[in-house]
Structure formats: structure tokens, C-alpha cells
Amino acid sequence: MNTAQLLEDGFGRVVESVERTLDGLDDAELTHRPAADANSIAWLVWHLTRVQDDHLADAFDVEQVYTTQGFAQQLGECFAHDPSDTGYGHDAAQVAAVRAPAELLLEYLTAVHAQTVALVADVSASDLDRVVDDRWDPPVTLGVRLVSVLDDDLEHAGQAAYLRGILPQ
Template identity: 50%
Template sequence: MTSAADLLVDSFGRINEGTAMVVDGLSPSELSHRIAPGANTIGWLVWHLMRVQDNHVADAAGTAEVWSSAGWHKRFGLPFSERATGYGHSRDDVDTVHVQAELLVGYAQAVTDVTLRYVQELTGADLDRIVDDSWDPPVTLAVRLVSVIGDDLKHLGQAEYIRGLL
């Protein structure tokens, strides 16, 4: 029987594969291209979805974010707080994300490696643990991880759509 941990490993692995495919061969200009005024860019979307995954998984695991602990914040050199994940970013903020595909893929792989090490050991009892009691009902680890997967897949789909239009 497939375990919940196996499903999580597969899901996060697919997100990582998708991020690599969506940016493959794209120039920094293509990664920063807006298909309409105010639309998000592929580069921003991929950065954002991995930042949210990094942030949420680190919080749930009680570990440091890869973004900070492994120096990705400095490598990207973005003009945001080290804690920024893209949530609430304006059009102007999106305009400042100019990156190379290799950097996005490297960060995505680093986040995925940490995520997979964490989720592959989870049990059903672990998934029932409350990770955020500021909501009603309180958020369990299972709900948080499914939320991250859903958010990641939505943003990955948006990036794939933009790529198809390029």
C-alpha cells in the first residue's frame, strides 16, 4: 500500500520536475516577460512558488529556510527582505525579479531536497499535528502540505501557460 509519505514525495518531486521544465532554455528576458500589463512573469512565479514551499516546510519542520541558510538570498540578489516569499508583492516588485533559469532550477532543487528528506519520514500521526492554531479550525501538517502542493501547482500551471504563449 502506498503511504501518505510516498504521495507527498511524489507530489513535491513532480513540482520540482515541472519547475525545471518550465524554465528550461529560457533567457532572463523571457523569464521576465509579461504577457499583459501587471501579469506575473515565469521567473517571479517559479521563485515565489519555491519560496512559499521553502518557508512553509521549514516552519512545519522547525528548521531554517534554504533561502537563508544556504545563501540563496544572496545569490539571487533581489531587493526584498530575506523573509519575503512574494506574498503581497506589487507589480513593481514582480518587475525586479530578473533571474537566470539555472539559478531558479538550483534553488528549486535545493528546496526539494530538503522537502523530500522531511516528508519521506512522516507518519499518519505526524500529519495530524497542529502547525498553525491561528485558524479556525487549526491547521494540521497534512492540510499545510496539501495547501503548499496546491499553491505550487497553480503557480506552475500559470508559468506553463505563459511559456506556451512565448
Template identity: 50%
Template structure:
């Protein structure tokens, strides 16, 4: 297995599971929160999609799928178009009220773009510095591992919230 196959597999597993997390739930269920400070399924899936979109576009030097493909308009959220959820208030988390098809469609588009990007990576590419704002500077490999970690963590959280929702 080469580096692009490894990354494609790691992120492709998220792509396979998103439809099950949001499937069969209405907008109110997707926006349900176990308590006022908790994240909803809608927010978690939106956020993990936005983080992957933001980070991969950044290293690829491309426009985010969010704006390039009009997802920002389809979602119609009351945030700046560059918002991706990091550090959001509980009140703002509650403003993410969208349907499952929209959430799954956006992640699918992001995932396809990510797969296209990682398909061409070679092992030496992972050592390229992509962010000098950190000490030590962040390499492409570290950034992509961060993406894998972030999307998987939030996918698991969304699955957990769905379990709580189904048992309430």
C-alpha cells in the first residue's frame, strides 16, 4: 500500500459512514443536542466536512469546495463563508440546522476532492512544509494526519449522539 492508498482508505471510511449517521433523521433530530452545551449531529458532520475542506484546499492551493461548488449558499448558514466551526459558541452550534442529504452531499464532494488530491502524492511530498506558523513547522504529512484524526473523532461523536438520540 502506498501513501495515497493509505490516505484514501483512511478518509474513505468516513465517506462510507456519513450516510448512516445522518440517514433517516429529520432536521430537528439532526439539530438535537443532549444538553445546551453539546454538539449536534448536524454541527459535527458540518464541522468535520469544513475542516477537511479547509485543510486540504490549503495544502492543495485550491479553493474550498464550500465556496467553489456553492455549498455555502445551499447551506445558508448565518456565518462568514470562511467559518468552519473551530471555537464556535454553543449558541452558534445551535444555528446549524440542515438536512441529512445536504450534509452527506457536501462531505461526499469534499471527500472526492480529497481523494483526487491524495491520489497523486508521493512519499517525499509528506515532508513538504505547509505551515510555518507553528514550531516546529507543520509538514504535509502532519497536516493530513490531523485531518484524518479530526474527521474520525467527530464522526465517532456524531455516531454517539445518534445513539443517544435513538435511546431518548
């Protein structure tokens, strides 16, 4: 297995987890929050997808799927938001505002995954040392950014799966 295959497998696991979690959920289940300050499944899936889209587009110097494929507009019709927003730092009211059908959330994730696979297709081990963000000390390399995004996505996908498991019957 080479670097690109490893990355494709990792990001593919995010999609598989989210697909299982979203399967058959209605709008009430997607937006259910077990506590007033908790995240919802809809917010978690939207956020993990936004982070992957935003961070990888930046690392590879390409446009985000969110804006180029119309998802900012489609999701903007579901809830008012700034298209540059990734959900970082959202308060309870902003989390509650994220309401979108499972099909649209999955369509966006699938499109981001397709771009991710295309972006990492030619990544080699030596590419992982390329600095992609020098605003940090030490500067962030492509390898660190990819692992960070994958970690964040899998954590949020697991949280969404957990929330599905505790939905009221």
C-alpha cells in the first residue's frame, strides 16, 4: 500500500461511517440534541465535511467543493450561514440552526470525498513534508494537515454514530 492508497482508505472510512449513521434518519432525528449545548448529527456531519473541504482545498490550493458545486447555496437555503463558516466555535444556537436533509449532507460529503481522493491520488511520502500553513510554530506540513483532518473527521463521525445510538425511541 502506498501513501495515496493509505489516505484514500482512511478518508473512505469517514464516508462509510457517515453513510451508516445517516441511513434512514428523518429531520427530527438529524437535529435531535440530547442536551441544550450538545451537537446534533446534522451539525456533526456538516462540520466534518466542511473541515475536510476547507482544509484540503487550502492545502492543495484548489477551490472548495462547497462553493464550486453549489452546496453553499443549497445548504444556505436550509440554514442561514456564511459560506466561509466551517462550524469551528459555533455556539448552541448556531448548532441548532444547522438543519439539512440526510440526502443533501451525504451528497456534499460524497462530493468532498471525490475531490479528496483526486487530491491525494498522487501524494507520495516525500510530499508529506511540504509546508502548507506557516501561521503555526512549527509550520504545518501536508502530512500533519492530512492526519489532523482525518482524525477530526473520524472523531466527529464517531460522535454522530453515538448520537444515533442514543436517539429516543
